[in-house]
Amino acid sequence: MKVTVIGFWGAYPELGEATSSYLFEKDGFRLLVDCGSGALAQLPKYIDPYDLDAVILSHYHHDHKADLGVLQYQMLVQNSIRKQEKVLPIYGHQQDKTEFNQLTHNYTKAVAYNPEESITIGPFSITFMATDHPVRCYAMRITDGEKVVVYTADSSFKQEFVSFSEHADLLITDCNFYEGQDGKAAGHMNSKECAKIADQADVNTLVLSHHPHFGERDQLVTEAERYFSGRTLLAYSGFIWE
Ligand SMILES: [Zn+2]
Numbered sequence: 001m002k003v004t005v006i007g008f009w010g011a012y013p014e015l016g017e018a019t020s021s022y023l024f025e026k027d028g029f030r031l032l033v034d035c036g037s038g039a040l041a042q043l044p045k046y047i048d049p050y051d052l053d054a055v056i057l058s059h060y061h062h063d064h065k066a067d068l069g070v071l072q073y074q075m076l077v078q079n080s081i082r083k084q085e086k087v088l089p090i091y092g093h094q095q096d097k098t099e100f101n102q103l104t105h106n107y108t109k110a111v112a113y114n115p116e117e118s119i120t121i122g123p124f125s126i127t128f129m130a131t132d133h134p135v136r137c138y139a140m141r142i143t144d145g146e147k148v149v150v151y152t153a154d155s156s157f158k159q160e161f162v163s164f165s166e167h168a169d170l171l172i173t174d175c176n177f178y179e180g181q182d183g184k185a186a187g188h189m190n191s192k193e194c195a196k197i198a199d200q201a202d203v204n205t206l207v208l209s210h211h212p213h214f215g216e217r218d219q220l221v222t223e224a225e226r227y228f229s230g231r232t233l234l235a236y237s238g239f240i241w242e
């Protein structure tokens with residue numbers, strides 16, 4: 001499978017970039033994991049957004065779903081131009097009914113995932129873990145049967161991430177703080193916590209994402225490398241893993 005970082009900022013996007021959004025591809029199937037602010041402007045660098053096969057959301061904070069509305073308009077306009085009636089499924093949890101219901105539009109359809117069970121979306125099988133965050137949010141363990149990618153979504157540190165991430169080929173973490181800073185109240189992790197999960201879970205590659213808007217972000221990698229000896233990278237627009 002191929003994973004492309006579409007957006008990696010927390011909270012809001014910096015110039016020409018986007019907040020949390022990741023494209024998973026396998027055998028021509030295209031799954032967008034979270035759809036943050038700026039995602040629709042970034043996607044055409046990699047694929048035609050109309051060619052998305054499914055979208056799945058970890059939670060309903062704006063930096064993970066801000067571009068859903070314009071994605072829905074894109075489906076409406078492009079179906080009209082192309083004289084087609086393609087419907088895009090958008091998977092979300094149902095713990096917030098108001099937010100969940102907004103996933104349905106003219107040509108998008110809300111589909112509930114049960115976080116207690118794994119689901120299959122195209123070639124991908126996904127299991128979930130509830131995170132520690134101000135609103136209900138789910139981490140995802142995504143596999144195509146060959147490789148495993150774990151996305152922590154938004155969360156403060158939880159020991160359960162270690163077993164959830166065990167032996168993952170790629171771990172994408174919420175790294176919104178520097179070592180020594182406490183992200184618990186905000187519901188985010190720091191660089192050391194991300195690295196501890198990567199180390200204890202014995203993952204292959206760690207990608208630090210959901211970046212803070214302060215400090216020298218390269219330092220996040222330097223800090224993480226003190227606790228994790230595997231490959232550690234800072235997420236950036238267009239980073240591709242396969
Ligand atoms: Zn976020």
Ligand SMILES: [Zn+2]
Pocket residue numbers: 059061133154
């Ligand atoms: Zn959040």
